[in-house]
Amino acid sequence: MQQFVKKMNAESRKVEQVLPYGEESSEKKEQLRAMFDRIAPVYDRANHLFSFQIDKSWRRAAIRSLGKLKPRQILDVATGTGDFAIEAAAKLGDAKVTGIDISEGMMDLAREKAKKRRLEGQLEFINAEVENLPFPDNTFDAVTVGFGVRNFASLAQGLREIHRVLKSGGHVLILELSKPKNPLISAFYNLYFRKFVPWCGSLISKDSEAYSYLNRSVEAFPEREAFIGMMKEAGFNHTQWKSLTFGICMRYSGQK
Secondary structure, three states: OHHHHHHHHHHHHHHHOOOOOOOOOOOHHHHHHHHHHHHHHHHHHHHHHHOOOHHHHHHHHHHHHHHOOOOOEEEEEOOOOOHHHHHHHHHOOOOEEEEEEOOHHHHHHHHHHHHHOOOOOOEEEEEOOHHHOOOOOOOEEEEEEEOOHHHOOOHHHHHHHHHHHEEEEEEEEEEEEOOOOOHHHHHHHHHHHHHHHHHHHHHHHOOOOHHHHHHHHHHHOOOOHHHHHHHHHOOOEEEEEEEEHHHOEEEEEEEO
């Protein structure tokens, strides 16, 4: 068991030590806040472009699976511009959705999008860190994280906090980019994400490091069984992962 914990800690440190702006003196969360505030105006356009719009189908499928559980109170961690939270509010009837993020620039866009879709009554966006969630124990029926778990300053603490604020029997559902295992797909994926995405992202966002960070953080993330091990260590049961679109995305789930 001790050896397992050491391995998990080593795996989490790999992605926690990946910084958007290299060896700057500021902490990871401060660098991320600055980065996301800076690229917020082009974030949605770039993401949908680079994923060929497939990211929308990943979210929709995740929300359909969540809908079967009929959650009434949902927390969306690392909500960004609110795509996951807004889609959940729109598709899950009278569910109340709270989105948290460290970037006000991103959440300003989320609030605008919620207003346009007339969902303000179901949605709330709060500036908060996952490592120190401002909610009592046993608050939410479900917690979602869409492509943001590799940005946690501490994976272990973030997962523990998610577990804490879930009600007994509540579910966590996480989407995260991953590295495909098929050699042919992996070769294309590596060329695309290591070369094209950073180059094109720097043109769109005027931030040469932001989309280089995307690739570096995905490569460092402890995926599949390694991440499931971290979820179990945080207290989650009935954990599982599912590969989506040739392994380019993973869907992780667990229950408190």
